[in-house]
Amino acid sequence: MRYLITGGAGFIGSTIVDKLLEDDINEVTVFDNFCSGKLSYIEKYLNNKRFKLIKGDLLDLSLIKESIKDHNFIFHFAANPDISKAMIETDLDLRLSIIATYNLLEAMRLNRIKKIVYSSGSGVYGDVGLTETPEDFGPLMPSSMYGACKLGSEAIISAFCNMFDMQSWIFRFANVIGKNQTHGVGFDFINKLKKEPKQLTILGDGTQSKSYIHVNDVIDAILFVAKKTNEIVNIYNVATDDYITVNEIASIVIKEMNLENVIFEYTGGKRGWKGDVPIVRFNLEKIHKLGWKSKYNSKEAVKRSIREMLNKEVVAKK
Amino acid sequence: MRYLITGGAGFIGSTIVDKLLEDDINEVTVFDNFCSGKLSYIEKYLNNKRFKLIKGDLLDLSLIKESIKDHNFIFHFAANPDISKAMIETDLDLRLSIIATYNLLEAMRLNRIKKIVYSSGSGVYGDVGLTETPEDFGPLMPSSMYGACKLGSEAIISAFCNMFDMQSWIFRFANVIGKNQTHGVGFDFINKLKKEPKQLTILGDGTQSKSYIHVNDVIDAILFVAKKTNEIVNIYNVATDDYITVNEIASIVIKEMNLENVIFEYTGGKRGWKGDVPIVRFNLEKIHKLGWKSKYNSKEAVKRSIREMLNKEVVAKK
Numbered sequence: 259m260r261y262l263i264t265g266g267a268g269f270i271g272s273t274i275v276d277k278l279l280e281d282d283i284n285e286v287t288v289f290d291n292f293c294s295g296k297l298s299y300i301e302k303y304l305n306n307k308r309f310k311l312i313k314g315d316l317l318d319l320s321l322i323k324e325s326i327k328d329h330n331f332i333f334h335f336a337a338n339p340d341i342s343k344a345m346i347e348t349d350l351d352l353r354l355s356i357i358a359t360y361n362l363l364e365a366m367r368l369n370r371i372k373k374i375v376y377s378s379g380s381g382v383y384g385d386v387g388l389t390e391t392p393e394d395f396g397p398l399m400p401s402s403m404y405g406a407c408k409l410g411s412e413a414i415i416s417a418f419c420n421m422f423d424m425q426s427w428i429f430r431f432a433n434v435i436g437k438n439q440t441h442g443v444g445f446d447f448i449n450k451l452k453k454e455p456k457q458l459t460i461l462g463d464g465t466q467s468k469s470y471i472h473v474n475d476v477i478d479a480i481l482f483v484a485k486k487t488n489e490i491v492n493i494y495n496v497a498t499d500d501y502i503t504v505n506e507i508a509s510i511v512i513k514e515m516n517l518e519n520v521i522f523e524y525t526g527g528k529r530g531w532k533g534d535v536p537i538v539r540f541n542l543e544k545i546h547k548l549g550w551k552s553k554y555n556s557k558e559a560v561k562r563s564i565r566e567m568l569n570k571e572v573v574a575k576k
Numbered sequence: 577m578r579y580l581i582t583g584g585a586g587f588i589g590s591t592i593v594d595k596l597l598e599d600d601i602n603e604v605t606v607f608d609n610f611c612s613g614k615l616s617y618i619e620k621y622l623n624n625k626r627f628k629l630i631k632g633d634l635l636d637l638s639l640i641k642e643s644i645k646d647h648n649f650i651f652h653f654a655a656n657p658d659i660s661k662a663m664i665e666t667d668l669d670l671r672l673s674i675i676a677t678y679n680l681l682e683a684m685r686l687n688r689i690k691k692i693v694y695s696s697g698s699g700v701y702g703d704v705g706l707t708e709t710p711e712d713f714g715p716l717m718p719s720s721m722y723g724a725c726k727l728g729s730e731a732i733i734s735a736f737c738n739m740f741d742m743q744s745w746i747f748r749f750a751n752v753i754g755k756n757q758t759h760g761v762g763f764d765f766i767n768k769l770k771k772e773p774k775q776l777t778i779l780g781d782g783t784q785s786k787s788y789i790h791v792n793d794v795i796d797a798i799l800f801v802a803k804k805t806n807e808i809v810n811i812y813n814v815a816t817d818d819y820i821t822v823n824e825i826a827s828i829v830i831k832e833m834n835l836e837n838v839i840f841e842y843t844g845g846k847r848g849w850k851g852d853v854p855i856v857r858f859n860l861e862k863i864h865k866l867g868w869k870s871k872y873n874s875k876e877a878v879k880r881s882i883r884e885m886l887n888k889e890v891v892a893k894k
Contacts (some may be wrong), residue, residue: 345739348685352678356728360670367666384734396714399734399809410674410728415719416702417724421663421851426739491717533739 261297262329264316264362265336267295269438270377273473274333277539279308289325291315294339294440317357320507323365332374333480334362339441342379342531344403355407356414363418375427375480378412380497381405382430384554385535391491392541393430402533416491427484429476432497435563436473443504444564447511451520458512459523461530464505468538469497472559475552482550484528490537493547497540502556504530508556516534580605580647581635582680583654583822585613587756588695591649591791592798593618597626607643609633612657612758634676641683650692651798652680657759659699660722673725674732681736693745693798696730698786698815699723700748703853710859711748713812720851734809743809745802747794750815750858753881754791761822762882765829769838776830777841779848781822786856787815790877793870800868812866815858820874822848828875832882 261278265271266288272295278284287310291381303309314321317334326332332466338344338354359376383391384399401404415426439445450458479496487494505522512520528536545551554562565572579596583589586605590613596602605628606618607748621627632639634654644650651663656662677694684692701709702717718724757763768776797814823840826859830838846854862870872880883890 346734347680348682348736352732356674357670360667364666369665383729385738389797394714395710396716397811398714398716398731399738399811400731401735401738403735403739406731410724413716413718413724413727413731414670414721417662417719417851418666420703420719421721422718452735475868493715493717516636517609533735 259283259331259368260329261331261333262289262326263333263335264289265295266290267292267297267300269335269440270334270434270437270473270476271295271335272299272438273304273436274477277477279303279306284308287312287325287329287504289314289322290336299438316361317353317411319361319364322361323368325364326369326371329371330373332362332366332371334359334374335377337377338404341402341404342533345532348403351403352381356410358409360404360414363414366424367418367422372424374415374424375484376429378408379405380427380430380432380538380540382409382412387537388539390539390541393495393544401535402436413559419490427487428491428493429480430493430495432469432471432478432538434473434476435470435559437563437566439563439567443507444511444560445567447508448515448564448567451511451515451517455517455520457521457523458508459525460504460508461525462504462527462534462536463524464522465503466507466530466536467499467501467503467542470556470559471496471498471552472554472562475554475559479545479550483545483548486548492543495540495542496545497553498554498559499542500555501539502560510560511564514561514568514570520529535550577601577649578603578647579649579651580607580644581651581653582607583613584608585615585618586612586653587754587758588791588794589613589651589653590617590750590756591754592795593621595795596748597621597624600884602626605630605643605647607632607640634672634679634875636684636856637679640679641686644683644687644689647689648691650680650684650689651693652677652694655695656722659720659722663850666721669721669725674728677729678732681732684742685736685740690742690748692733692742693802694729694733696726696746696748697723698748698750698856698858699705699853700727700730705855705856708857711862719853737808744813745798745805746809747798748811748813749794750787750789750856752791752794753788753877753880755884757881757885761825762829762878763885765826766833766882766885769833769835771828773835773838775839775841777843778822778826779843780822780838780845780852780854781842782821784822784848784854785819787819787858788817788874789814789870790872790879790880793872793877797863797868801863801866804866812863813858813860814863815860816870816872816874816877817860818873819857819889820878825878828878829882832879832886832888864890
């Protein structure tokens with residue numbers, strides 16, 4: 259199988275590159291603009307004959323048209339990782355999510371490539387408090403441009419699948435964390451505490467409560483669902499069965515960094531930023547019925563990812 | 577109140593201009609690129625001091641930013657009227673729907689304009705057969721770029737409302753018909769039969785069955801709902817309570833044109849074109865509960881619109 263991974267030098271993308279290249283029959287092309295992706299995540303493959311790297315941007319339609327030739331399966335992970343930035347640069351997600359996704363689909367159509375995995379997220383559901391959202395939840399009223407443009411991208415994928423006989427697997431992920439993460443609350447806390455180990459500024463009031471899933475579980479879910487399902491458009495929530503607050507994450511980071519007497523400062527309000535969704539609850543019946551559950555719960559995933567980011571030893575869970 | 581109507585020289589837009597200018601306290605600006613809009617629909621207002629015409633395109637962000645100043649309420653009707661064209665020009669709806677809507681919202685944000693009415697449609701629901709879709713139906717898997725980009729636009733409106741304290745009324749309309757319509761099945765049948773009165777080519781098998789609503793009912797619903805509701809994002813289906821097939825519409829057109837012995841030719845298949853949704857069923861409980869029902873049913877609306885297009889006398893229903 260010949261895979262092309264957009265955002266393949268990024269956090270989730272580079273992790274799936276690792277996984278796919280474990281199998282000798284797979285060939286992998288990484289397509290990345292290195293805005294948030296890092297060469298260090300994939301440089302070990304640069305001399306691998308089954309690996310190819312293309313430095314390029316999905317906004318360059320002619321380049322992606324050319325690059326995509328002769329692949330069978332597209333994994334689309336390229337995205338804007340900074341959700342809050344849309345408050346000042348309102349067209350950021352429009353370009354990096356919707357237009358990028360459209361260009362990719364158009365390149366697929368022109369090259370008769372039929373299969374795509376898309377990395378969506380809980381942002382499509384908007385701010386619905388403690389409601390556990392199943393995949394058929396509605397009405398969908400996203401509260402951030404990030405969520406809105408994920409939903410717009412899902413919709414365009416659905417239209418292309420129907421109009422041009424393609425097939426898609428759309429995953430609405432919880433907060434994905436792990437070794438190569440380039441953003442996110444745990445990542446931020448480590449960086450802040452390395453600079454200033456006595457004080458930690460927390461956005462909002464720290465009670466924001468969401469599911470955090472380890473990237474290894476995410477890769478596992480993608481490959482499991484893609485193998486087991488065969489609808490034209492396959493939409494699945496992927497999350498842990500539990501939740502963890504920002505305050506609890508802060509405590510784990512402090513403990514793993516062996517710090518003491520850290521003073522918490524809160525920016526206040528329920529939300530980390532305008533458009534942030536403070537509470538996220540997934541309904542996971544659909545993926546459970548298919549036979550998949552996460553290996554790590556949120557607390558385990560956070561602890562593991564913090565240790566990985568700190569380059570501490572981690573033990574794989576059986 | 578100072579209204580700006582995008583697509584204000586088009587079918588639905590020009591009809592609401594008529595309605596709004598009936599009230600002396602209203603001022604109306606029409607913003608239209610005249611791709612499908614017609615000067616003849618609004619030229620009677622060109623010397624009206626409460627009316628202003630701007631020939632411009634929503635893809636020109638700096639023009640809409642300037643044009644929108646000092647308005648209180650935006651009615652966003654500009655759209656690509658040709659749903660099937662996306663099969664060959666796949667980015668048409670992306671530009672004319674999503675990017676145009678984003679530009680409009682950005683212009684509103686920069687000018688602190690808070691209220692928008694958006695003309696969406698049944699296309700957001702995808703092809704779900706006889707299922708009567710309520711506003712909270714899911715999962716939303718549009719089967720055309722037209723529907724996908726309506727959904728993407730809804731999502732971006734929702735995000736802007738949440739992030740920048742705006743308020744929106746999103747209407748998912750059935751097939752809207754009436755005097756100034758510039759496209760649609762009845763419109764096409766009249767034009768075809770004027771050229772060739774002995775034969776009529778029908779796309780698909782003629783059994784496509786949908787709700788057709790008269791534009792006067794649509795304007796009535798918009799003003800009724802905007803007055804009665806006050807959520808941040810207000811989403812409403814607007815349709816008649818019944819349905820009519822393409823074959824029945826053909827018969828009405830032939831009768832109203834006083835033709836006989838017309839031979840029907842079918843292009844075949846269930847759909848008029850790839851991405852067409854052959855059966856559309858709305859759940860209308862939400863708008864019924866609010867106290868609104870259409871004055872004309874589908875058959876009455878079709879008959880009335882055909883007579884209006886043929887410049888025949890119509891009698892208003894009380």
